[in-house]
Amino acid sequence: MQLQFLGTGAGQPSKARNVSSLVLKLLDEINEIWMFDCGEGTQRQILETTIKPRKIRKIFITHLHGDHVLGLPGFLSSRSFQASEEQTDIDLYGPVGIKSFVLASLKVTGARLPYRIHFHEFDEKSLGKIMEDDKFVVYADKLDHSIFCVGYRIMQKDLEGTLDAQKLIEAGVPFGPLFGRVKNGENIILEDGREIIAKDYISEPKKGKVITILGDTRKTPASVRLGVGADVLVHESTYGKGDEKIAKSHGHSTNIQAAQVAKEASAKRLLLNHVSSRFLGREVSQLAKDARAIFENTHVVRDLEEIDL
Template sequence: MTLHATFLGTSGAVPTVNRNPSSLFVRREGDAFLFDAGEGTQRQMLKYGTGFGVSDVFVTHVHGDHVLGLPGLVQTMDFNDREERLTIHTSKGTADRIEQLVFAVGGDVGFDVRVSEVSPGEVVLDREEYEVRAFPVAHRTSAVGYVLDEHDRKGRFDREKAEELGVPVGPKFGRLHEGEPVELEDGTVVEPEQVVGEPRPGRKFVYTGDTRPTKATVEAAEGADVLVHDSTFANDAGERAEHTGHSTAGEAGSIARQAGVTRLVLTHVSSRYAGDAGVLKDHATREFTGRVLVAADGMELDVPYPDR
């Protein structure tokens, strides 16, 4: 099953020629989501071919570079005759501001827009195969990060072993894989554990939004396949990062190391690195020896299963 991310906006608060304000598109099989929606997000979606079929927008916090794209996005969806509901999730105490922003111009639209407040630790979206949870972050305002966490998958079905035990090819294979014992013609009962391996882990994708480095992020990102972390500044701007509620690349690398993630993606890149953001990767790799990427607008990332 597909788990694919497209980085629509990777700049800090000030956009640059090559970086739009924050927005991340994630597709999981047939479901599509946005994490934050900075100014011009709908144009980025057109440019990078994601389409507008998102069901949920997960807002980390109500600062302009993370939400000013919402009115335009909603109006574009309306112009495209959208009928399906759009749910915008936002941090506690900010729903009124999001509603006022979305409908500041244009009034009502022809589809249902629901704004839902979320609290740290809450399961925001609960689906059969995965869930999206909010976790606390440390910024200058009410803010959360989000974890897309897949449930364990079924173990591998050993067809050869099943045939050796006399299970006929057909529906009984499926019943065994679903965890149901089956009875053969001679009365023998074959149990699922005889032919199905241990459950296999799903994937874990974590997006922090703007934040200082926190223990809560380490806990939320433990064992993640991908951690997308605020990396606004290089290490020599540590005081500035602390003052503005952001992280340095080195601090993001330290979080990734402590959490034991597989890949770290650095984003929310300050305009001071418009010419070359390579220093951010250099500083992150001093702390984290796994794979480090500096996000760029239009960058696409496939997330494979851990056991591939």
């Protein structure tokens, strides 16, 4: 499981940073990639990675500002050009309005997709659990931005314990169907009369990962709720230390406020993105340094950076 950042800038692209988009790679878990926001130029950024567009099966949009959605029509159209590969449907989650935006864009440009888009729109009254399958559950909560905007909490369900095959062999269990019965939690009796207790050969369930990905927001209790105990919290850092007043007026956060959220939520790791283009070089390092004074495990991400979870 990895996060890869396709765009980490705020508002408009710069030479160093494209606008907002990131992907959660779940290739080992479910052979899928999930995208969060799709700002202008996202499909161009993908060309610099190993990402196969057909593997992107779900897209989650935090809000409808252009720097988070204007890349969608182009990406969805280009995704259909993978003629030599299997065409797969895509699920698109986002605030009410995302469906009309996408369909209007595709219609006026004459785009015809060889796959279906399944739209899942929500408003303030329909937040909470927005998706669940046998491996993951996703929650959304309203943040505090200049327009309706959400953050997402992605929770991997606990993983089943693994079978200690070597220990079974050492106990004299012949490889074959008996292994499967033990793996399924069934106690077995060997030919010599010994009983093999299944739980003694299966590890404890492994706690699933929690990933919190926030859209644009002022500091708000919802950010803390979404980030409680998260293995990784992705939080915007449009502004820096001392910029609280302008951050509030524009509906954004500073690096300090992001660090405070991570600390209050007892998150394990804070990744700062959505960085203003006025922060360059040493100033970016200072963003991280100032935030670490409050929450030590802080990192300012850069475009195309991949983070193992």
